[in-house]
Amino acid sequence: MQQYSGKNKEEFVHGVFSTIAHRYDLLNTTLSFNRDKYWRRFAVAQGGLQPGGSALDVCCGTGMLSIELAKKLGDNGRVVGLDFCENMLAKAVENVAKTPYKNRIEFVQGNAMELPFADNTFDCATIGLALRNVPDIEGCIAEMRRVVKPGGKVISLELAKPSAPVFKQLYYLYFERLVPLLGKMGVGQDGPYQWLPDSLKQFPHQSVIRDIFSRTGLKNAFYHELTGGIVAVHVGTK
Template sequence: MQNFSGKSKEEFVHGVFSSIAHRYDLLNTTLSFNRDKYWRRFAVEQTNIKSGAMALDVACGTGMLSIELAKIAFPTGRVIGLDFCENMLAKAVENIDKTKYKSSIELVQGNAMELPFEDNTFDCATIGFALRNVPDVEKCIDEMRRVVKPGGRVVSLELAKPSAPVFKQLYYLYFDRLVPLLGKMGVGKDGPYQWLPNSLKIFPHQSVVRDMFSRAGLKDAVYHELTGGIVAVHVGIK
């Protein structure tokens, strides 16, 4: 299992996502049994934003969560999707161009550790399936809190650690053995989808992440477990 800190993790993750960008959405939907769409809709509901809102999607990847945000903010609102990976942003452009929300979404290349925005800019900040990939989870949460307006929400959609007996064992069997195999078949190379189970193993339990939200100064920090606890949506209010 890879053991990273700081820059080395950032460089490794950049390489992983650069290599899978072209198949990322298809594999997400396939490996989640098409539940990823519901998870994103639920996460956006937790932002509590309305039409006309200003939203930030950190580590936006291929832009699917940004599009969900734009569905609410449209037509007068604005969504900024930020990612550090050029290949993922290129795929996001393709995805957004297929929707009617192109005028509402702006894509920015940047680092989640140093968000290039002023304090108190956004009505919400989201991050989808990326918090476990950043070099410093608490710093990322704090950056998201910084750029959100007072009363705004920080929302994370992320893989989680289910606890139900039997289901937990079956899930980890699928996640540890089958996901890397299916990922290899999907992208034509070994390695990138081995990072998926490995990254979850070293990522804190959802209750620990909730405590990180609280330590960052976010009020009423809670998490919602979805689909048997295989993903969690964390919410905190500035």
């Protein structure tokens, strides 16, 4: 398993997601057994968002979490989705165009490590299934905290490490053996979906991510484990 960090990781991840953008949503739903929709709804529900508020979706990918945020914020709400991958943003624009929320969501190309927004801009900042992919987890969370208003929430929805015996072994067997194979069938080439199990191995346990939230100055940091602990939703308050 190759290790990636810093600029090297950014370039590698950009290449992965540029390759899989056209099949990303279908494969997410398939590989999660259609649980990804529930995970996004649950994550957004932790934000305490009110109609007319604002939210930033960091590493927004194909915009599915951005759409969920827009549903919560209502007609006068504002969502900004940010991603550094052109192909993923193009797919996000296409996805949002099919919804009633296209006038409430703006997409911006940018880097999660240097968010192009002023301090205290948004009521909430989310990152969905992408914290594993940033070159500096603590730096990314700190940037999200910076752009959130006092009292606002920073939320991460991410793959986690289940602990239940038997289920844990079955999950890792599926994730390490079948996911790359199914991903290869979906995108037509080796490689891109091998990043999923590899990146999870390198990613800290959910309790460590909670501690990172606290270190950046977020208060009352906690997490929920969903679907047997295969994903975790972390929440912290500025």
